[in-house]
Amino acid sequence: MSQDRTTTLWRPTGPEELDLLRQADWRRWPPRLPEQPIFYPVLNEDYAIKIAKEWNVPHHGAGYVTRFEVDTEFLTRYPVQQAGGRTILELWVPAEELDEFNDHIVGPIELIHEFR
Structure with missing residues (x-):
């Protein structure tokens, strides 16, 4: 992580989460499901791919x-x-902290790769 004001993170996701992200206007990650106690953003693009x-x-x-x-x-x-x-490398954000995490996202979440 850098000393810059923001840090770039990546998130690999499936179609369902992507649809929820669209519904949130690309600004907030959706709440975790009960079987998802942790939100895992990653620190490099290659790992996300x-x-x-x-x-x-x-x-x-x-x-x-x-x-x-x-x-x-x-x-x-x-x-x-x-x-x-x-x-x-990942960050482990407890599900109960995801709303606060979302409040600290700067700008929109961008879709950068699609694989089928």
Whole structure:
């Protein structure tokens, strides 16, 4: 993460979450389902692409990658989690904190890749 005012994050997603994101005018992530206690944005585009292609496409028929900016100072509350190799980096945002997390998104969430 940089010392800039915002930090760029990516989120691989499936069609259902993408539809909810559209309904929120590309400004807020939808609430988590009961079986989703954590919201996982990732810290690099390549990792997001890998998840979209290798998990979302086989399970949902399509995978998408979004990019968005979040207030850097706010993100300091979430330690970077290494979920595998050196570049497999995520933030773990508890579902009950997602509304506050959404309040710190700067600008719209962008759809940058689509895979089928």
